[in-house]
Amino acid sequence: MTSAQSPRHKHIVLTSHPAQFGSQPHPVQWGNPNPQERGPIIATLGNLAHRNAIGTHSGGYAVYRALAIASGSLKRDHQADLTDTSPTVSIGPHPSWGDPTKIVALDPFGALDNHLFADLRAEGYDIRPSIAITKAHINIPELQDAVAQGRLKVDGKILKENGELVVTKAAIEPVWHLPGIAKRFGVEESDLRRTLFEQTGGMFPELVTRPDLEVFLPPIGGHTVYILGEIEAITDPDKPLAVRIHDECNGSDVFGSDICTCRPYLVHGIEVAIQTAQVGGAGVIIYARKEGRALGEVTKFLVYNARKRQEGGDRADTYFTRTECVAGVPDMRFQEIMPDVMHWLGITRIDQFVSMSNMKYDAVTKSGIEIVERITIPEELIPADAMVEINAKKAAGYYTEGEVPDETVLEKTIGRQYEDA
Amino acid sequence: MTSAQSPRHKHIVLTSHPAQFGSQPHPVQWGNPNPQERGPIIATLGNLAHRNAIGTHSGGYAVYRALAIASGSLKRDHQADLTDTSPTVSIGPHPSWGDPTKIVALDPFGALDNHLFADLRAEGYDIRPSIAITKAHINIPELQDAVAQGRLKVDGKILKENGELVVTKAAIEPVWHLPGIAKRFGVEESDLRRTLFEQTGGMFPELVTRPDLEVFLPPIGGHTVYILGEIEAITDPDKPLAVRIHDECNGSDVFGSDICTCRPYLVHGIEVAIQTAQVGGAGVIIYARKEGRALGEVTKFLVYNARKRQEGGDRADTYFTRTECVAGVPDMRFQEIMPDVMHWLGITRIDQFVSMSNMKYDAVTKSGIEIVERITIPEELIPADAMVEINAKKAAGYYTEGEVPDETVLEKTIGRQYEDA
Numbered sequence: 001m002t003s004a005q006s007p008r009h010k011h012i013v014l015t016s017h018p019a020q021f022g023s024q025p026h027p028v029q030w031g032n033p034n035p036q037e038r039g040p041i042i043a044t045l046g047n048l049a050h051r052n053a054i055g056t057h058s059g060g061y062a063v064y065r066a067l068a069i070a071s072g073s074l075k076r077d078h079q080a081d082l083t084d085t086s087p088t089v090s091i092g093p094h095p096s097w098g099d100p101t102k103i104v105a106l107d108p109f110g111a112l113d114n115h116l117f118a119d120l121r122a123e124g125y126d127i128r129p130s131i132a133i134t135k136a137h138i139n140i141p142e143l144q145d146a147v148a149q150g151r152l153k154v155d156g157k158i159l160k161e162n163g164e165l166v167v168t169k170a171a172i173e174p175v176w177h178l179p180g181i182a183k184r185f186g187v188e189e190s191d192l193r194r195t196l197f198e199q200t201g202g203m204f205p206e207l208v209t210r211p212d213l214e215v216f217l218p219p220i221g222g223h224t225v226y227i228l229g230e231i232e233a234i235t236d237p238d239k240p241l242a243v244r245i246h247d248e249c250n251g252s253d254v255f256g257s258d259i260c261t262c263r264p265y266l267v268h269g270i271e272v273a274i275q276t277a278q279v280g281g282a283g284v285i286i287y288a289r290k291e292g293r294a295l296g297e298v299t300k301f302l303v304y305n306a307r308k309r310q311e312g313g314d315r316a317d318t319y320f321t322r323t324e325c326v327a328g329v330p331d332m333r334f335q336e337i338m339p340d341v342m343h344w345l346g347i348t349r350i351d352q353f354v355s356m357s358n359m360k361y362d363a364v365t366k367s368g369i370e371i372v373e374r375i376t377i378p379e380e381l382i383p384a385d386a387m388v389e390i391n392a393k394k395a396a397g398y399y400t401e402g403e404v405p406d407e408t409v410l411e412k413t414i415g416r417q418y419e420d421a
Numbered sequence: 422m423t424s425a426q427s428p429r430h431k432h433i434v435l436t437s438h439p440a441q442f443g444s445q446p447h448p449v450q451w452g453n454p455n456p457q458e459r460g461p462i463i464a465t466l467g468n469l470a471h472r473n474a475i476g477t478h479s480g481g482y483a484v485y486r487a488l489a490i491a492s493g494s495l496k497r498d499h500q501a502d503l504t505d506t507s508p509t510v511s512i513g514p515h516p517s518w519g520d521p522t523k524i525v526a527l528d529p530f531g532a533l534d535n536h537l538f539a540d541l542r543a544e545g546y547d548i549r550p551s552i553a554i555t556k557a558h559i560n561i562p563e564l565q566d567a568v569a570q571g572r573l574k575v576d577g578k579i580l581k582e583n584g585e586l587v588v589t590k591a592a593i594e595p596v597w598h599l600p601g602i603a604k605r606f607g608v609e610e611s612d613l614r615r616t617l618f619e620q621t622g623g624m625f626p627e628l629v630t631r632p633d634l635e636v637f638l639p640p641i642g643g644h645t646v647y648i649l650g651e652i653e654a655i656t657d658p659d660k661p662l663a664v665r666i667h668d669e670c671n672g673s674d675v676f677g678s679d680i681c682t683c684r685p686y687l688v689h690g691i692e693v694a695i696q697t698a699q700v701g702g703a704g705v706i707i708y709a710r711k712e713g714r715a716l717g718e719v720t721k722f723l724v725y726n727a728r729k730r731q732e733g734g735d736r737a738d739t740y741f742t743r744t745e746c747v748a749g750v751p752d753m754r755f756q757e758i759m760p761d762v763m764h765w766l767g768i769t770r771i772d773q774f775v776s777m778s779n780m781k782y783d784a785v786t787k788s789g790i791e792i793v794e795r796i797t798i799p800e801e802l803i804p805a806d807a808m809v810e811i812n813a814k815k816a817a818g819y820y821t822e823g824e825v826p827d828e829t830v831l832e833k834t835i836g837r838q839y840e841d842a
Contacts, residue, residue: 012618012629014435014626014629015436015623043622045620045622051622054622055622056621056622057717058716058720060639060640060641061641062620062622063640063641064715064753064755066616066619066620066621067606067617068749068750069620070608070613070616070620071755074749074750074753075749076620080746080748080749082747083746084726084730084731088726131719132718132719132721132722132726133722134726134729135839136678136725137680137806138672138677138678139677139804140677141566141677164679169722171717171718172719173717173719187491187492187493191491192491194433195490196484196487196491197433198466199466199486199487199490199497200484201466201472201475201483202437202625202626203484205436205626206623208433209435218481218484219481219484219621220485221481224672226676250708251557251559251645253674254687255647256559256561257558258558258560266675287675290485294485295479295482295485296480296482296592298478298479298551298552298553299479299553301590301591302553305505305507305508305509306505306506308555308556325504326502326503326506327501328495329489329495332482332485332486332488333485334485334488416558418556
């Protein structure tokens with residue numbers, strides 16, 4: 001595209017200030033249970049005066065959108081045609097949607113269900129969903145083994161003869177209410193805004209110039225929720241609910257790396273979810289895009305090398321230390337904001353919590369959700385090389401019904417060396 | 422953390438301008454084959470005067486890093502201890518590393534192999550790797566079936582008795598040379614910078630205020646490369662090379678959704694890679710973080726609903742149209758910058774290209790890599806509901822050895838309806 005073709009050579013506004021706008025954008029009353037009073041979240045890049053949020057939709061994929069516009073393949077003013085895209089099932093509203101402290105990291109009204117804000121859309125406001133809900137059939141090879149071994153039974157409705165599993169699934173983008181996020185972490189909102197701006201290399205000056213904009217769509221991955229069984233069972237106090245919250249690990253989830261228990265534990269969570277749905281309850285798997293403990297895969301691989309090569313080999317007693325040397329912290333997942341997805345689903349009690357993580361357990365129970373039982377990963381599902389991880393985690397406070405490994409055990413839990421490979 | 426504890430309440434610099442720096446940052450001579458002359462990429466958030474790039478490391482995970490600092494769990498001045506983290510194998514340098522047009526979307530020297538820039542690090546420059554290379558054992562359930570069915574043979578070295586596969590893997594962060602990216606898309610660099618700034622909601626004002634900084638680390642996912650067989654075979658003209666470039670699809674890759682061919686084709690790619698490595702060649706799987714055609718998962722699920730609900734059902738003849746209605750384009754993956762990973766590996770000829778995508782084929786061959794043979798997905802691996810996708814793609818120009826479906830076939834290729842579920 002040449003400059004002559006481009007209509008956009010106007011003054012570049014580096015960052016907006018409240019005074020630059022003649023009219024105030026649509027107000028947002030976060031936590032108001034009435035969606036009309038709460039107001040829509042508008043993160044359009046079309047009419048900038050309409051924006052009442054910092055950042056934009058689709059997280060980092062906005063960079064690809066910019067490439068599409070720069071290269072001339074996408075029109076700058078494209079408005080999404082949302083015909084037929086509405087949720088396949090309604091989720092909520094739940095009492096938690098009206099509690100500004102329960103949900104601070106997503107927009108509970110983000111699915112735009114029941115033609116929400118259709119009137120404003122008709123007036124030309126580019127209001128996009130931050131949540132999408134659909135149906136799917138999924139097929140996981142390990143489940144067919146579970147059927148063959150008699151651990152799972154085909155019921156023809158949830159789990160079909162050919163191994164297919166019928167699910168409802170939802171994709172959820174992060175939508176942060178900055179005052180709520182600050183409160184969750186016990187920091188000043190102004191400190192949070194300044195650090196978010198400075199420590200990302202200067203993303204979004206509006207974080208510091210627009211204190212009136214309280215909503216931020218950060219360019220990080222969101223959550224995908226897989227629901228087995230009837231949606232209504234999730235919130236029915238008389239029906240059992242199984243939940244696994246799983247943090248992304250591409251190397252194991254997709255490629256089956258044997259250094260961790262991620263995929264085996266995920267598949268076990270799905271098995272428990274099926275069994276719970278089959279007795280009339282519901283099973284929920286929440287997949288969080290937090291690769292490598294939210295440190296990213298480059299850092300993860302650097303840590304693998306440091307673990308395997310250190311003196312004495314890859315040992316459970318130095319499992320967390322090696323991450324801390326490289327990243328400065330042993331973990332960056334901040335489970336404090338994770339329970340919001342559960343509150344969006346209206347969860348108040350989890351009968352079976354398929355996770356051993358104490359950080360996840362603490363975050364969920366602290367947010368007001370009761371956990372009845374914690375389900376550990378069956379020993380036979382732990383790859384040999386992942387014993388380093390599992391013993392280190394048990395010693396660090398992860399839940400186990402068995403013995404907590406002491407120092408001697410940790411020192412002796414040694415993984416495969418590079419020379420063995 | 423209270424304000425009193427925080428040492429950082431200085432003037433907020435919203436965006437830097439060249440004049441604000443007394444001394445020039447380390448120059449970058451992109452495409453110079455001598456790494457010392459090329460210079461390091463410095464995207465530190467510690468000493469800002471050292472920065473010679475826009476953005477920072479770990480993509481969007483910088484947001485979590487900011488949370489870690491805001492909440493007081495990470496020190497602002499933490500410097501990575503890179504002891505023992507260096508690559509398990511050396512990759513390159515290759516002639517392509519010295520060609521500023523062949524690689525524009527990653528830093529070929531990003532692994533900091535052979536203690537690269539150790540002298541500058543010792544002087545206090547916070548230079549971090551953007552590439553990490555490690556080893557792994559992986560275990561994919563479908564491969565055990567392939568062994569049982571005689572399609573794959575255990576050799577004890579690449580594919581072990583217990584189904585384990587021995588791989589070298591590399592994680593690669595995007596590092597963009599903006600003049601090179603602009604050239605690749607045939608746009609003016611200033612237009613590209615301005616659009617990247619404006620169409621992301623104002624990320625990184627330095628894109629427009631610092632034309633002297635030519636390197637940008639965008640907050641998008643990168644690539645993971647899995648290598649089977651000897652590294653040297655990748656560039657040995659006498660040895661065969663199989664490659665699959667796979668774009669992320671979490672719903673299929675992890676959860677086995679039957680609406681597309683993603684996981685089956687990925688696993689088939691791994692099978693071909695094993696076979697090629699077993700005859701003395703190499704197999705390369707490149708996994709690109711481009712969920713939902715780089716539109717993100719919310720958009721993807723919206724499109725699924727629109728496809729399934731449209732009049733006449735989910736049909737191959739409207740497969741691309743539905744995405745275009747919602748997203749404005751049928752695809753946002755921009756394969757034009759994908760071949761850079763192959764040039765980083767030194768690939769000049771691919772004997773078996775495990776992909777039917779014409780966009781990928783065109784991008785790879787246009788970049789100067791020869792493709793000898795294209796490998797389609799075997800018919801028996803296509804889930805019934807994914808026939809809509811595969812026929813639509815064949816009709817749109819995707820490679821097939823069979824017949825290209827005509828309009829009648831496309832109209833008649835109808836997927837499962839929501840009512841059937």
